[in-house]
Amino acid sequence: MTASALALLLCLAAPAAAAEPPRTAAYDRSELSEFNDLYKNGRYEEALEGYKGVIAQQPANPRALYNAANALFRLNRQGPAILYYSRAFALDPRSTDIRANLDYALRQTGQTLVPDAVPAALHYVYYLLSDTELRAAALLFFWLACLVGAAGFLLDGSPSGKAAGSAAGVFAALLLLSLAWYGARVTTSPFSSAGVVVKAGGARILSGPGDNFKTYASAPEGRLVRILDSTDDNYFEIGLQKEGIKGWALKSEIERL
Amino acid sequence: MKNHLLVLAALLALAAPARAALSVTAETDRASVPIDGNLYLTVTVSGDSSSVPEPKLPNMQNFNVYDSGRSQSISIINGRIATSVSFTYILTPRFIGVQRIPAISVFNGKEKAVAQEIQVTVTKAGGAQQQPRQAAQPARRPGRAQPGKPAAQQAAQNGAEQIFIKAEPDKRSAYPGEQITLSIKFYTSVPLSSNPQYVPPSFKNLISEDLPPVRNGELELNGLRYAYSEIKTALFGLTSGPAEIRPLTVIAQIPSNEPVDPFDPNFFQNLMAMSGAQGRSREFSTEAIKLDIKALPAGAPADFNGAVGSYAVSASADRSQAKTGEAVNLSVTITGDGNLKAVTAPKLPDLPDFKVFDTMSSLDVRKEGDIISGKKTFTYILVPRTEGRRTIPPVSFPFFDPKTGAYREARTEPVTLIVEKGAEGGKNVYFNPAAAAPGPVTASGSDIRYVTDLSAGAPALPGLAAKANSLPLWAHLPPAVLLALAFWLARFNRFKSANPLLFRFRGARREAFRDIDEAEGLIKTGKTNEAVSVIYDSFMAYLSDKCGEKVGALTMRKAADLIRARFPGVTDAALEEIRELWSALELRHFSPEAAAAEGASDLAKKYSLLIELLEKELRS
Numbered sequence: 001m002t003a004s005a006l007a008l009l010l011c012l013a014a015p016a017a018a019a020e021p022p023r024t025a026a027y028d029r030s031e032l033s034e035f036n037d038l039y040k041n042g043r044y045e046e047a048l049e050g051y052k053g054v055i056a057q058q059p060a061n062p063r064a065l066y067n068a069a070n071a072l073f074r075l076n077r078q079g080p081a082i083l084y085y086s087r088a089f090a091l092d093p094r095s096t097d098i099r100a101n102l103d104y105a106l107r108q109t110g111q112t113l114v115p116d117a118v119p120a121a122l123h124y125v126y127y128l129l130s131d132t133e134l135r136a137a138a139l140l141f142f143w144l145a146c147l148v149g150a151a152g153f154l155l156d157g158s159p160s161g162k163a164a165g166s167a168a169g170v171f172a173a174l175l176l177l178s179l180a181w182y183g184a185r186v187t188t189s190p191f192s193s194a195g196v197v198v199k200a201g202g203a204r205i206l207s208g209p210g211d212n213f214k215t216y217a218s219a220p221e222g223r224l225v226r227i228l229d230s231t232d233d234n235y236f237e238i239g240l241q242k243e244g245i246k247g248w249a250l251k252s253e254i255e256r257l
Numbered sequence: 258m259k260n261h262l263l264v265l266a267a268l269l270a271l272a273a274p275a276r277a278a279l280s281v282t283a284e285t286d287r288a289s290v291p292i293d294g295n296l297y298l299t300v301t302v303s304g305d306s307s308s309v310p311e312p313k314l315p316n317m318q319n320f321n322v323y324d325s326g327r328s329q330s331i332s333i334i335n336g337r338i339a340t341s342v343s344f345t346y347i348l349t350p351r352f353i354g355v356q357r358i359p360a361i362s363v364f365n366g367k368e369k370a371v372a373q374e375i376q377v378t379v380t381k382a383g384g385a386q387q388q389p390r391q392a393a394q395p396a397r398r399p400g401r402a403q404p405g406k407p408a409a410q411q412a413a414q415n416g417a418e419q420i421f422i423k424a425e426p427d428k429r430s431a432y433p434g435e436q437i438t439l440s441i442k443f444y445t446s447v448p449l450s451s452n453p454q455y456v457p458p459s460f461k462n463l464i465s466e467d468l469p470p471v472r473n474g475e476l477e478l479n480g481l482r483y484a485y486s487e488i489k490t491a492l493f494g495l496t497s498g499p500a501e502i503r504p505l506t507v508i509a510q511i512p513s514n515e516p517v518d519p520f521d522p523n524f525f526q527n528l529m530a531m532s533g534a535q536g537r538s539r540e541f542s543t544e545a546i547k548l549d550i551k552a553l554p555a556g557a558p559a560d561f562n563g564a565v566g567s568y569a570v571s572a573s574a575d576r577s578q579a580k581t582g583e584a585v586n587l588s589v590t591i592t593g594d595g596n597l598k599a600v601t602a603p604k605l606p607d608l609p610d611f612k613v614f615d616t617m618s619s620l621d622v623r624k625e626g627d628i629i630s631g632k633k634t635f636t637y638i639l640v641p642r643t644e645g646r647r648t649i650p651p652v653s654f655p656f657f658d659p660k661t662g663a664y665r666e667a668r669t670e671p672v673t674l675i676v677e678k679g680a681e682g683g684k685n686v687y688f689n690p691a692a693a694a695p696g697p698v699t700a701s702g703s704d705i706r707y708v709t710d711l712s713a714g715a716p717a718l719p720g721l722a723a724k725a726n727s728l729p730l731w732a733h734l735p736p737a738v739l740l741a742l743a744f745w746l747a748r749f750n751r752f753k754s755a756n757p758l759l760f761r762f763r764g765a766r767r768e769a770f771r772d773i774d775e776a777e778g779l780i781k782t783g784k785t786n787e788a789v790s791v792i793y794d795s796f797m798a799y800l801s802d803k804c805g806e807k808v809g810a811l812t813m814r815k816a817a818d819l820i821r822a823r824f825p826g827v828t829d830a831a832l833e834e835i836r837e838l839w840s841a842l843e844l845r846h847f848s849p850e851a852a853a854a855e856g857a858s859d860l861a862k863k864y865s866l867l868i869e870l871l872e873k874e875l876r877s
Contacts, residue, residue: 032708032709032710033710036708036710039708041562041601042562042601042602043562043563043601045495045496046496047708049496060719060720060723062719063709066708066709067708067709070705070706070707070708071708073705075464076311091719092719097706097709100705100706101705101706104703104704104705105705107364108310108313108364109313110313130719130722132719132722132723132726133718133719133722135722135725135726136721136722136723136725136726137722139725139726139728139733140725142733142736143733143736146736146737146739146740147736147739147740149740149743150736150739150740150742150743150744151743152743153740153743153744153746153747154743154746154747156747156750156751199459200457200459200460200465201456201457201459202316204456204506211540211542214538215508215538215540218316220313220316252459252503253459
């Protein structure tokens with residue numbers, strides 16, 4: 001009975017482990033290199049078009065996003081540059097190049113990647129994994145906790161069962177940790193539910209979703225804002241936490257991350 | 258991570274007091290300006306690298322700000338670079354009183370420099386100032402407006418708008434890089450509380466350059482006198498294809514004579530919209546304007562780098578005599594009309610007698626006559642390799658001239674140098690003396706990191722994570738179901754271990770019928786004695802499982818008493834059946850010769866019927 005149950009367990013675990021072989025060559029190196037040559041020769045606009053073509057095919061390619069952001073930065077389009085750097089950072093937060101350039105671009109607009117009160121090392125650890133990776137880690141720990149826990153119940157009473165039970169407890173704790181980490185990131189990170197002011201000259205912040213409302217503040221180009229509500233057809237409800245300002249801005253002036 | 262911390266600690270430990278290489282100053286051409294005048298703000302950024310950051314002006318609600326141009330000087334003396342760039346802005350005040358230009362800061366990623374805040378007094382417009390009229394206020398000329406009727410009423414009568422805005426480009430089709438001049442005119446027939454705020458448009462496939470100053474004037478339209486302010490902007494197409502000037506906005510404060518009704522449900526909203534004593538805030542926007550950017554014609558020269566305009570090029574060296582190993586600055590200057598910001602360095606011809614070290618550029622932009630023009634100087638650092646009379650061949654600069662619609666090529670004159678043999682020690686060239694001497698590395702500037710070409714391999718983890726997340730929710734149910742099943746099984750096994758009699762009681766019938774099947778198989782093969790033994794043992798086991806005690810060790814009477822005590826509801830008929838079968842089985846079990854095939858088969862049937870009867874009688 002126990003042996004057959006273990007066999008069933010292995011059968012279920014196998015597809016999960018071998019669901020998808022690791023794709024290490026997802027992005028075409030030569031394609032980016034071609035546009036990098038344009039970038040090298042100062043033809044930033046053409047390079048940008050090329051990078052955008054790659055992004056259209058591979059929206060989750062952090063390298064193409066990073067290169068596009070570099071081209072935008074060279075074209076002095078700070079807002080879109082910060083938008084693309086932020087998207088690249090969200091996908092590959094461990095890349096030192098992406099971190100450095102995002103921080104550099106943010107500093108040009110009076111912002112910083114690492115808040116003043118937060119140690120840089122702690123910030124690095126906090127963003128060690130992307131949101132996608134955190135969710136995947138939570139799923140992995142869920143599978144491990146369930147499978148190892150099931151083995152522990154099937155081997156109930158034996159030393160192996162006891163060890164499996166302890167391991168399942170560890171995986172369950174890791175699952176809770178990853179969920180708490182992800183939840184904290186979703187609620188506190190400036191890159192979560194965020195947008196960037198992409199309009200040259202900045203975005204107007206209105207007291208309501210319409211031109212008939214008063215303009216009472218403006219957010220400069222490149223400013224990261226929190227998107228509070230996006231249900232209106234033309235306006236985002238946005239918040240500027242540092243200034244304590246909440247208002248409405250045109251969707252054409254703010255791009256969601 | 259540990260390595261990062263160590264590097265950080267080492268950098269902090271080695272950090273020496275930084276020399277302030279970056280500086281910024283800001284000044285205005287005057288301390289007082291009438292409300293209808295212009296103010297020139299010059300921000301000068303200096304640094305010790307070839308490029309210095311452009312200042313980001315703070316948000317100024319009290320001025321409209323227009324970029325007026327830039328002027329750059331770069332010098333390389335004894336290998337040391339010094340750059341100074343003056344950015345000029347034209348400010349038009351919006352409100353009367355003491356106005357503040359906040360502190361302007363620049364940041365190069367490493368150092369930050371701040372210019373002091375400036376205060377400017379904005380005075381009322383008046384003839385004494387002898388300034389051109391700046392604010393868009395209609396002149397009150399007797400005789401033109403109908404006496405006794407305000408302009409607003411006249412406008413309403415004539416069906417004309419009191420205030421409106423127009424945006425018109427001088428051409429709707431242009432080549433990439435060819436200047437398109439956009440004229441934005443704001444008309445008003447009523448006096449405004451303050452100068453309007455101009456919110457510039459955004460563009461698609463275009464870049465823009467302000468063309469200040471703001472022009473003002475008056476004209477008559479539909480019998481109504483209007484004052485207008487005109488702002489011009491130079492636009493340059495980026496690539497061939499459609500381009501668009503998106504709507505622009507002007508926010509004006511219009512005096513309101515209407516009192517705010519305190520019982521109006523929107524009382525607070527109306528009060529806020531009044532903006533104090535300055536009137537009601539209204540926004541005026543233009544429609545989007547579509548433009549067509551034509552493709553450049555075929556037949557571009559091989560070294561054409563995309564320059565569009567009308568240019569001349571010249572070259573000069575900072576000295577006519579040099580020694581081998583010594584740095585010589587060769588400046589190639591491109592002057593003319595066009596978007597010089599987009600002009601890239603012309604390619605130098607092959608210079609086998611020189612080593613080319615570095616290229617720096619400086620840019621001066623002028624906006625006279627609403628034409629973007631200026632000069633861009635590329636400074637190449639050349640080091641002669643060989644002695645003698647050496648000539649730098651002409652440098653060619655091909656460009657496309659939109660006026661003639663053809664490609665042209667400008668060329669420099671050759672530059673001749675007399676090169677003498679230099680000392681061995683002069684073969685090393687340094688562009689920063691601090692770096693030449695032994696000592697810590699001194700950063701001279703900062704910039705973004707270079708693009709990547711995936712030489713280190715694409716990151717696999719994000720792709721894997723995305724795949725895992727894309728699995729449907731039901732795909733994650735099996736482990737949860739398995740866990741629940743395993744949990745139930747473990748609980749069941751524990752219960753079974755804790756209650757063996759209960760499971761024997763429940764399983765007695767199943768075991769008995771399995772034994773009957775086995776006995777019938779033995780009877781068919783002629784093994785009647787073995788069959789009777791199986792039935793006998795099975796009957797004893799059945800009664801033991803039902804009673805929870807080993808019945809085989811009891812006498813028939815004691816067994817009957819036990820059954821009656823255990824199952825009070827059992828009938829006498831059932832007990833009689835038990836006794837009969839028990840006796841018959843004992844007889845045949847202990848006298849094997851009597852167990853004929855027919856008798857054994859009867860016993861099996863009788864046992865089967867008794868089991869069914871007892872299953873009904875023996876219920877706890």
